[in-house]
Amino acid sequence: MNQDAVELRRTPLHALHVELGARMGPFAGYDMPIQYPTGILAEHAQTRTRAGLFDVSHMGQALLDGPDHETTARALETLCAADVVGLSPGRQRYTQLLNAEGGIVDDLMATRPEGHDGRLFLVVNAARKEVDFERIGAALPQNVRLAVLSDRALIALQGPMAERVLIPRAPRGAIEQMKFMTARALPLGGVECHVSRSGYTGEDGFEISLPADRADAFARALIADSHVAPIGLGARDSLRLEAGLCLYGHELDETIDPVEAGLSWSIGKRRRIEGGFPGFQRISAALTKRPQRYRVGVKLEGRAPAREGADIVDAAGQKIGVVTSGGFGPSVGAAIAMGYVPRQAATPGTLLGLVVRGRILPGRVSALPFHPHAYKRD
Amino acid sequence: MPELRYTKDHEFARVDGDVATVGISDYAQRQLGDVVFVELPKVGAALQAGQSVAVVESVKAASDVFSPISGKVVEVNSALEGEPALINEDPLGRGWLFKASLDDRPAFAELMDEAAYDAFLKTLG
Numbered sequence: 001m002n003q004d005a006v007e008l009r010r011t012p013l014h015a016l017h018v019e020l021g022a023r024m025g026p027f028a029g030y031d032m033p034i035q036y037p038t039g040i041l042a043e044h045a046q047t048r049t050r051a052g053l054f055d056v057s058h059m060g061q062a063l064l065d066g067p068d069h070e071t072t073a074r075a076l077e078t079l080c081a082a083d084v085v086g087l088s089p090g091r092q093r094y095t096q097l098l099n100a101e102g103g104i105v106d107d108l109m110a111t112r113p114e115g116h117d118g119r120l121f122l123v124v125n126a127a128r129k130e131v132d133f134e135r136i137g138a139a140l141p142q143n144v145r146l147a148v149l150s151d152r153a154l155i156a157l158q159g160p161m162a163e164r165v166l167i168p169r170a171p172r173g174a175i176e177q178m179k180f181m182t183a184r185a186l187p188l189g190g191v192e193c194h195v196s197r198s199g200y201t202g203e204d205g206f207e208i209s210l211p212a213d214r215a216d217a218f219a220r221a222l223i224a225d226s227h228v229a230p231i232g233l234g235a236r237d238s239l240r241l242e243a244g245l246c247l248y249g250h251e252l253d254e255t256i257d258p259v260e261a262g263l264s265w266s267i268g269k270r271r272r273i274e275g276g277f278p279g280f281q282r283i284s285a286a287l288t289k290r291p292q293r294y295r296v297g298v299k300l301e302g303r304a305p306a307r308e309g310a311d312i313v314d315a316a317g318q319k320i321g322v323v324t325s326g327g328f329g330p331s332v333g334a335a336i337a338m339g340y341v342p343r344q345a346a347t348p349g350t351l352l353g354l355v356v357r358g359r360i361l362p363g364r365v366s367a368l369p370f371h372p373h374a375y376k377r378d
Numbered sequence: 379m380p381e382l383r384y385t386k387d388h389e390f391a392r393v394d395g396d397v398a399t400v401g402i403s404d405y406a407q408r409q410l411g412d413v414v415f416v417e418l419p420k421v422g423a424a425l426q427a428g429q430s431v432a433v434v435e436s437v438k439a440a441s442d443v444f445s446p447i448s449g450k451v452v453e454v455n456s457a458l459e460g461e462p463a464l465i466n467e468d469p470l471g472r473g474w475l476f477k478a479s480l481d482d483r484p485a486f487a488e489l490m491d492e493a494a495y496d497a498f499l500k501t502l503g
Contacts (some may be wrong), residue, residue: 023411039466040437041412234411234438303415303462305435328414328437335415357417357433 011057012153012215020223020230027233028126030058035232043235044330047201048371051159052231053222060129061152061209064120064136066144072118075144076110079136081258081277083268089114092181092196094266096258097124097132102279102286103254104261106132107246111183111196121183121194123154123207125248153215158205158239160374161227166206169221180204180375191218200236202243202373241336242329244297244368250308250324251295251338259286260340262295262368293321294346297370298354300335300363303328306354312339313353313360320345323354331371341365383446383489386498390470391446391486398447398480402434405499407469410436413462418454418476425449425478427485432475434465447486449478 008031017024022033033055035043046052066072073084082095089112097105106128111121124132129148137146157165166175169189178184183196191214199205210218222228237247246252252261257279259267264287271277272287300306305328312321326337337354345352348367353360380394388406391398407413415435425431425445432443454476458464465473480486490498 034438035411039412041414041463238437304417305415305440307440328435330414330437 009058011055012212013055013057013155013219016216016219017055017230022230022232025233028058030126032058033230033232035234036230038229040232040234040238041330043229043231044238046229047159047203047231047235047239048331049160051157051161051165051205051225051228052201052235053219053228054156054158054231054236055153055219056156056207057153057212057215058126059154060122060124060126060132061149061154062122062124062133062136063147063149064122064140064144065147066118068118069112071141072120072144073112075140076120076136077271077276078139079277080110081267081271081283082110083270084110084120086268086270087112090182090184092183092198094181096252096263096266097135098258098278098283099254100278101254102257102282104248104252104256104258105135105254106248107252107263108132109196109198111194113194114184121209123209128248149209151212152209153212155208155210155215155219155222156199156201156205157208157222157228158199158201158203158231160204162203162205163376165222165225165227175206178206178376180377189218189221197376200243200245201239202245202369202371203239204374204376237325238327238330241325241327241338242331242369242371243373244338244370246295246338247325256340257283257286257291259283260291260293260295290343292343293340294343295324295338296341296346297366297368298323298326298337298339298352298363299332299366299370300337300354300361302361303335304356304361305335306337306356306361310337311355312341313355314345315351315353317353317360319355320352326354329370335361335363336366336370337363338368381487382492383486384492384495384498385444385446385489387444389443389446391489392470393480393483393486396479397452398449398478398486399474400446400476400478401474402443402465402469403495404469406441407466407473410434410441410466412437413465416458416462416465416475418458419451421451421454423451425451427482435462443475445478446489447478448481450481451476451478453477
């Protein structure tokens with residue numbers, strides 16, 4: 001096994017992962033747990049039936065601070081197509097940083113914290129955080145500042161039992177009151193945290209930002225709960241694939257716009273008319289005239305997985321697209337994939353083939369998500 | 379008395395009389411993680427030692443299995459279609475991949491026996 005010449009970075013939970021017997025591997029420049037001794041299938045099932053704890057501290061966390069909400073929000077709106085001005089206190093929104101051609105630089109969560117007028121809290125992908133923060137910093141007006149939070153950890157607790165695990169550790173009623181895509185500052189088990197009800201698995205769950213020096217003890221306390229098990233990046237990927245969620249570098253990159261990526265729901269209504277974001281021309285055209293290609297889910301008839309890079313062919317065997325993510329979906333019980341195909345081929349039920357080791361594996365376009373979301377919306 | 383031998387690619391062949399049972403080692407299944415699918419050769423297929431003969435798909439990636447022996451496939455483990463996890467649970471037993479007739483016995487005898495394979499594993503760290 002060859003070692004990378006460049007030294008890998010570590011999250012605050014690195015020692016814990018090693019102690020738990022995780023198989024570590026490089027991801028976005030970090031030494032991360034790919035799986036624990038339980039294995040990916042068990043970790044996947046754990047998250048769908050009980051609660052899984054994910055170390056996502058490698059992701060980028062930052063604050064934007066300006067004189068008032070509208071100023072800070074408009075500053076972010078120069079880089080993305082979401083309605084940030086209209087974001088209420090304690091609410092979180094999913095959006096994408098755009099380049100001049102309307103392509104996606106990264107996808108991210110933007111939160112308007114309660115009680116801090118003029119502040120926005122951003123979480124971006126680990127592999128893109130340097131690119132993102134440079135781009136954001138360069139675009140800000142004089143009176144809005146970016147502060148990268150390099151001293152904070154980020155822990156996700158996901159699954160149907162996540163709520164019941166956190167309730168005894170939080171002020172009475174605080175966890176139960178939170179709906180999907182809301183956020184608040186909360187003491188959890190005595191640690192001051194910023195908590196959002198959100199995640200990357202399709203399950204109900206929480207993402208918890210806390211001081212890095214409290215993270216190890218915090219994670220250990222949660223793992224000690226019999227409903228919780230640690231989950232590695234391997235299962236994180238199979239969970240998000242089943243949930244139909246995009247992964248930057250796969251479904252999203254600088255050549256793909258939000259409309260063809262199936263993310264036009266994240267573009268604000270006011271923004272479609274007013275513009276003021278990069279790539280307005282391409283994105284407007286895609287919204288009105290429909291994009292040429294479209295992200296789809298594909299469910300294969302058999303269990304043999306098709307992986308990223310596999311050709312997608314039509315019923316006549318002609319190549320029409322490519323797989324951007326693929327694998328086995330344990331909750332779905334089938335091999336599943338996402339990729340881009342021409343709009344005409346994007347209707348659920350359309351017969352397709354995925355080329356694996358020179359053979360065409362039959363499948364069909366599937367509606368997304370492959371596995372239903374269980375977000376707490378009401 | 380069946381003879382068990384291993385390759386440096388972590389396949390095994392257990393020869394009893396003229397028939398070899400082939401699979402992957404316990405070390406290999408641990409490295410792979412949970413197996414979700416196995417692509418087996420066809421009965422009657424000719425085998426060359428060192429050639430890719432099967433593919434084991436784990437959740438994360440596909441791995442080639444190289445035949446440890448030269449010969450011909452006489453039987454494949456059809457139980458793996460419904461239960462690929464047998465490879466993880468019992469790689470040298472119920473997780474066997476295929477059986478083959480053995481063409482080149484001297485070449486087989488030169489493969490690592492269990493003690494040599496264990497020593498080899500220690501060098502991998």
